[in-house]
Amino acid sequence: MLAYTTMPTQLRSNGIDHPIVPLPFGPAHLQQISFFDPGCEIYAQGEKAGNIYQVEFGAVRVYRLLADGRRQISAFCLSGEVFGLEDDANHHFFAEAITGTSLRLFPRSKFGDISQELFSLTLRSLTRAQEHLLVLGRQTAVERVAAFLLDLAERQGGLEQVELPMSRMDIGDYLGLTIETVSRAFSKLKDNGIIALPTLRSAEIKKWNALQAMSE
Amino acid sequence: MLAYTTMPTQLRSNGIDHPIVPLPFGPAHLQQISFFDPGCEIYAQGEKAGNIYQVEFGAVRVYRLLADGRRQISAFCLSGEVFGLEDDANHHFFAEAITGTSLRLFPRSKFGDISQELFSLTLRSLTRAQEHLLVLGRQTAVERVAAFLLDLAERQGGLEQVELPMSRMDIGDYLGLTIETVSRAFSKLKDNGIIALPTLRSAEIKKWNALQAMSE
DNA sequence: CGACTGATTGACTATACTCAACTGCGGTGG
DNA sequence: CCACCGCAGTTGAGTATAGTCAATCAGTCG
Numbered sequence: 007m008l009a010y011t012t013m014p015t016q017l018r019s020n021g022i023d024h025p026i027v028p029l030p031f032g033p034a035h036l037q038q039i040s041f042f043d044p045g046c047e048i049y050a051q052g053e054k055a056g057n058i059y060q061v062e063f064g065a066v067r068v069y070r071l072l073a074d075g076r077r078q079i080s081a082f083c084l085s086g087e088v089f090g091l092e093d094d095a096n097h098h099f100f101a102e103a104i105t106g107t108s109l110r111l112f113p114r115s116k117f118g119d120i121s122q123e124l125f126s127l128t129l130r131s132l133t134r135a136q137e138h139l140l141v142l143g144r145q146t147a148v149e150r151v152a153a154f155l156l157d158l159a160e161r162q163g164g165l166e167q168v169e170l171p172m173s174r175m176d177i178g179d180y181l182g183l184t185i186e187t188v189s190r191a192f193s194k195l196k197d198n199g200i201i202a203l204p205t206l207r208s209a210e211i212k213k214w215n216a217l218q219a220m221s222e
Numbered sequence: 223m224l225a226y227t228t229m230p231t232q233l234r235s236n237g238i239d240h241p242i243v244p245l246p247f248g249p250a251h252l253q254q255i256s257f258f259d260p261g262c263e264i265y266a267q268g269e270k271a272g273n274i275y276q277v278e279f280g281a282v283r284v285y286r287l288l289a290d291g292r293r294q295i296s297a298f299c300l301s302g303e304v305f306g307l308e309d310d311a312n313h314h315f316f317a318e319a320i321t322g323t324s325l326r327l328f329p330r331s332k333f334g335d336i337s338q339e340l341f342s343l344t345l346r347s348l349t350r351a352q353e354h355l356l357v358l359g360r361q362t363a364v365e366r367v368a369a370f371l372l373d374l375a376e377r378q379g380g381l382e383q384v385e386l387p388m389s390r391m392d393i394g395d396y397l398g399l400t401i402e403t404v405s406r407a408f409s410k411l412k413d414n415g416i417i418a419l420p421t422l423r424s425a426e427i428k429k430w431n432a433l434q435a436m437s438e
Numbered sequence: 439c440g441a442c443t444g445a446t447t448g449a450c451t452a453t454a455c456t457c458a459a460c461t462g463c464g465g466t467g468g
Numbered sequence: 469c470c471a472c473c474g475c476a477g478t479t480g481a482g483t484a485t486a487g488t489c490a491a492t493c494a495g496t497c498g
Contacts, residue, residue: 070352070353070356072356072360072361072438073438074438076360076361077360078355078356078359078360080352080355080356091345091348092345092349093342093345093346093348093349094349098349098352098353099352124341125340125341125344126309128341128344128345128348129307129308129309129344130309131348132307132309132344132347132348132351133308133309133310133314135348135351135352135355136286136296136314136315136351137286137314138355139294139296139351139354139355139358140286140288140294140296142355142358142359142398143294143358143395143396143397143398144288144292144293144294144398145288145292146485146486147485147486173444173445174444174445174446175444179359180359181359182358182359182360183486183487184486184487184488185444185445185446186445186446186447186486186487186488186489187485187486187487188445189445189446189447190446190447190486192445192446193446193447205495206444206445206494206495222288222289222290362453362454363453363454389476389477390476390477390478391476399454399455400454400455400456401476401477401478402454402455402456402457402477402478402479403453403454403455404477405477405478405479406454406478406479408477408478409478409479421463422462422463422464422476422477439498440497440498441496441497441498442495442496442497442498443494443495443496443497444493444494444495444496445492445493445494445495446491446492446493446494447490447491447492447493448489448490448491448492449488449489449490449491450487450488450489450490451486451487451488451489452485452486452487452488453484453485453486453487454483454484454485454486455482455483455484455485456481456482456483456484457480457481457482457483458479458480458481458482459478459479459480459481460477460478460479460480461476461477461478461479462475462476462477462478463474463475463476463477464473464474464475464476465472465473465474465475466471466472466473466474467470467471467472467473468469468470468471468472
């Protein structure tokens with residue numbers, strides 16, 4: 007549950023990392039790199055928002071909580087992806103490392119003008135959130151899981167082997183489902199031969215077309 | 223179902239409009255104003271995205287469709303609010319006027335640099351979408367309707383009289399519910415004395431605290 | 439090897455959906 | 469001005485999907 011400023015080498019490779027495209031803004035000497043253990047908090051709701059974060063390797067969940075503990079994960083961030091953009095001085099969300107995670111920090115205050123790149127990243131986040139609204143508002147459990155797997159597969163380079171750094175609980179809280187329903191949806195896809203589940207934390211897409219059809 | 227470039231005067235006042243804050247970017251001579259009849263399409267999914275739109279008066283729904291016709295409304299836009307921001311050359315969503323609506327158009331191509339204001343608007347849209355994820359993913363039907371009414375009330379200036387320019391179908395497609403469930407939720411809130419429904423297209427908030435409590 | 443945690447499966451329940459009947463508001467025409 | 473019509477909305481009954489609670493299984497780490 008600690009953040010490091012030196013790199014614990016055993017964290018370097020977890021199978022799902024690939025070369026990232028560094029963010030094109032901000033002078034390099036202003037960028038700081040930090041390491042987070044699994045479960046480690048990156049920022050909390052209400053905290054002052056000062057940085058933008060890019061994942062070097064690892065995975066991050068960004069989420070909100072209701073008073074009674076219900077949780078909605080709004081995004082998983084993988085290598086090369088960016089989070090921490092807020093419309094306010096304070097964070098409205100929590101961010102936590104899922105696995106051992108390395109982050110590149112960009113202090114907002116040090117930016118001069120808003121770059122076209124930063125704007126594009128924000129628009130991409132917006133589109134992603136809006137697409138996810140369709141999933142949560144209008145899709146069944148199996149459709150949500152199918153769409154989730156396709157999304158992850160695409161973000162990991164389109165390989166059929168998909169790594170799942172997050173728990174079933176995380177997936178449920180992302181898809182608006184319980185862990186049992188997530189599990190049943192995985193089982194159904196497996197029973198139909200559409201996916202295989204070689205380990206708990208990976209999936210193999212066997213029938214892309216069928217999965218695509220299920221996600222609509 | 224038509225768009226005008228002159229103003230049909232009978233559309234001017236529908237009770238929910240208040241003075242808007244004009245967008246602070248773009249020279250005035252580049253801004254164009256258009257009028258849309260109820261149900262009129264403003265843009266379609268796949269269409270080339272060239273403009274940003276600000277609502278002068280009226281109301282707009284922005285939505286996506288699944289192949290089988292299931293619809294998810296990602297946002298309702300009221301006076302002063304902005305939509306049409308896309309991360310791509312083409313629109314990913316549909317936008318339609320709900321009531322008679324006047325829009326101020328800002329051609330993207332005519333902007334020079336990305337202004338701080340435009341960036342802020344985008345971040346606000348992003349936060350709004352992410353907050354809505356929590357509603358769709360983790361709240362019950364009554365909680366969704368309560369949150370919806372509070373949100374509308376706040377955006378209309380915090381008055382207890384809330385105008386509902388959209389149909390129950392629209393509300394359902396925004397909240398991920400059927401019209402029947404929306405109707406039952408309204409009735410439950412009414413039966414508990416939390417709201418009144420003077421007409422089909424308006425609601426009166428009687429017990430703010432109770433409504434707030436129901437929305438969590 | 440054993441204990442612990444996370445995941446799966448099963449049985450039952452609750453919430454929201456579907457289908458259908460009915461109500462009432464709003465608009466039109468006599 | 470009132471009566472009628474049509475459609476949006478409401479209400480009811482039955483169903484289906486996902487949630488809850490509980491038991492079992494599997495993978496991980498001492």
